[in-house]
Amino acid sequence: MAAPVRERTFKLIKTVVPSPLLAFASRILPKGVKRAVNQAVQSIGGPVEGLLLRRAEARVRESRPTVTRDALIADLEALALPSGGIVFVHSSLKALGYVEGGAAAVVDVLRTVIVERGGGTLAMPTFTGLGSMSETLRSGAVFCSRTSPSRVGAITELFRHEPGVRRSLHPTHSVAALGPRADWLVESHHRCVGAFSEGSPLARLLEADGHLLGLGTGLGTVTFYHVLEDLRPDFPFSVYTPDSPIEAICRDESGVEHRLRVMAHDPSVSRTRIDRPEGEWIRGYITRHFEAAGSLRWASVGAGSAWTIPARSMYVGLEALLARGITIYSTRREVEGKALGEAI
Ligand SMILES: CC(C)(COP(=O)(O)OP(=O)(O)OC[C@H]1O[C@@H](n2cnc3c(N)ncnc32)[C@H](O)[C@@H]1OP(=O)(O)O)[C@@H](O)C(=O)NCCC(=O)NCCS
Numbered sequence: 001m002a003a004p005v006r007e008r009t010f011k012l013i014k015t016v017v018p019s020p021l022l023a024f025a026s027r028i029l030p031k032g033v034k035r036a037v038n039q040a041v042q043s044i045g046g047p048v049e050g051l052l053l054r055r056a057e058a059r060v061r062e063s064r065p066t067v068t069r070d071a072l073i074a075d076l077e078a079l080a081l082p083s084g085g086i087v088f089v090h091s092s093l094k095a096l097g098y099v100e101g102g103a104a105a106v107v108d109v110l111r112t113v114i115v116e117r118g119g120g121t122l123a124m125p126t127f128t129g130l131g132s133m134s135e136t137l138r139s140g141a142v143f144c145s146r147t148s149p150s151r152v153g154a155i156t157e158l159f160r161h162e163p164g165v166r167r168s169l170h171p172t173h174s175v176a177a178l179g180p181r182a183d184w185l186v187e188s189h190h191r192c193v194g195a196f197s198e199g200s201p202l203a204r205l206l207e208a209d210g211h212l213l214g215l216g217t218g219l220g221t222v223t224f225y226h227v228l229e230d231l232r233p234d235f236p237f238s239v240y241t242p243d244s245p246i247e248a249i250c251r252d253e254s255g256v257e258h259r260l261r262v263m264a265h266d267p268s269v270s271r272t273r274i275d276r277p278e279g280e281w282i283r284g285y286i287t288r289h290f291e292a293a294g295s296l297r298w299a300s301v302g303a304g305s306a307w308t309i310p311a312r313s314m315y316v317g318l319e320a321l322l323a324r325g326i327t328i329y330s331t332r333r334e335v336e337g338k339a340l341g342e343a344i
Contacts, residue, residue, distance in 0.1 A: 009041050012052050060098050067097040067302035069105045075301040076113040079213070079308055086121040086181055086210030087114050088202070088224070088311070091155040095216025097303025103154040106215070107162060111178065121179030123201065123210075125223055126150035126160045129172040134264035136172050137246040143171040144251040150176075155215075168201050171248035171262060173223070175201035181208065193245050194230035194263050202227050206311045216304040219287045219296075220275040224311060225328045228318045235322070239329075241266045274328040281332040290317055 014022060026034070041048065081087055089110065093103050101108070114122045128148045129136040145167050150156040160167055160176040167176045168189035173196075177185045185208075188199035196202045202224050205212075212224055229235050245261035252258060272278045274286060290296035295313035299306050321327065325338055 009038050012041055012049060013037075057102070060094055064094070064098045065303040067099050069101060069109055072096070072099070072106065072109040072302055073113060075299070075306075076109060077117075079297075079299055079301075079306065081114065081118065081120070081211055081213070081308065083118045084120050084180075085118075086123060086177075086179075086185060086205055086208050087213050088123045088125075088175075088205050088210060089155075089213045089215060090125065090217045090221055090223075091153050091214075092216035092304075093154050095304040096301060099302060103158045106155050107159050110159075111162070115179040119180070121177055121181040121185060121210075122159075123175055123177040123182070123185055123205070124150075124156045124159050125152045126156050126167060126174050126176045127152045127172060127223075128174060132265065132267040132270070133172050134241050134244075134246065134267065137248050137262060137264050141171070142249045142251060142257075143169070143174065145169060145174070145253045146251075148174075150174075152221075167253075169250045169252055169258060169260075170195060171250055171260060177201070190250060190258050190260055193261055196223070196226040197230035200227075200230070203231060206231075206315055210311050212309050212311055212314060214307045215301055216306070218283065219290070219307070220279065220283050222274075222314075224314060225274065225318065228315065228322065232319075232322070236325070236327075237269070239265055239269050269329065272329050272331050278331075279328070282326075282328060282330050282335075285326075285330075285335065286321070286328065289321065290314065293317055 017025070029037075091106070093099060093106060096106070099105050110122050114120045128143055128151055130139070130141075130151065150160055156176070159165060159178075162178060164182075165176050165178045166182045166186045168174045168186035170189045170192075175186055175189065185201045185204050188204075189195075189201055192198070192200045192203075194200070205224065206227055212222065214222070226239075229239050240263045244263040246264050248260050248262050250258050250260055270276065272282070274283050287296070290309060290313075293313070295317065296307055296309045299308075318328075326335055
């Protein structure tokens with residue numbers, strides 16, 4: 001429990017103290033003083049947290065256009081996602097503008113458009129990792145389906161609490177889903193050694209010809225990329241740590257514990273990955289690749305941008321890149337070196 005409390009305390013302090021001042025204070029204050037400040041913030045707890053969150057929200061309200069629920073509904077309807085399908089959403093609340101009603105309004109809009117009107121299934125990551133995947137697994141933290149918070153955005157954290165939402169059992173990469181295919185999407189995750197292998201929610205998104213939707217996010221944080229690594233036995237290198245699979249315990253909704261063995265991403269391989277700062281070049285390259293193929297569509301949602309792509313098109317596009325030796329880990333030098341090699 002210590003880590004989440006520390007993390008929350010640090011987030012609270014970061015919200016009120018400007019970063020240069022925080023960096024300066026962190027450098028000059030003795031350890032004991034810093035510990036006392038942390039403890040003070042922790043012990044005042046809830047009311048301070050509430051106050052800071054309201055201040056952060058006020059800052060967003062002052063700096064971004066206001067977006068209403070109705071406007072979001074109209075924008076999402078305009079995306080014309082096929083009815084009855086599964087839609088897997090990556091999101092950033094702030095990037096949509098100042099949303100009246102906050103994350104709850106976005107969840108409500110997604111549920112209305114995708115599940116209630118569209119008859120489809122809405123899914124989101126509710127990943128719980130702190131640090132790298134292997135660090136989380138080695139920490140021995142127990143994943144609890146009911147209580148482990150999602151660390152991939154306010155919208156996802158609210159979504160997992162919605163009535164009827166099912167959550168897969170996975171120590172780092174759980175997925176939440178609502179709608180007719182929610183059970184099917186999440187039911188087998190704890191039996192998958194690879195978080196994205198056959199039977200996992202993201203592999204099933206592909207099987208069901210679902211869609212990916214990015215709300216206010218780019219093409220860096222797209223978990224679906226990893227499906228290729230788990231489904232293609234000929235993927236040219238291992239993305240996992242040599243000591244994988246690592247054992248982990250997950251507690252399901254009824255409190256029953258399950259012992260899992262899970263492949264952990266190797267941080268040394270992930271260093272240049274598309275979602276990392278070092279992956280900026282391949283992020284642009286892959287975005288342009290899907291734009292040129294015509295499968296990636298951009299649109300406005302609220303005061304931000306959104307993209308959609310059929311999971312099948314993304315998978316086929318990644319396979320085409322793989323055939324040319326290009327992956328989400330490739331660097332500019334590797335790709336340009338290859339092009340030069342082909343020309344010679
Ligand atoms: C990391 C990430 C979630 C951060 O996005 P974000 O918009 O800053 O954070 P959240 O979605 O959690 O929303 C909280 C923010 O919304 C702000 N907010 C609060 N009320 C709001 C409102 N009514 N309207 C808009 N923003 C509001 C909060 O103040 C907070 O911003 P702050 O941290 O600057 O104070 C996003 O960039 C991202 O990567 N999303 C994809 C994550 C993912 O799917 N990962 C899995 C694959 S790796």
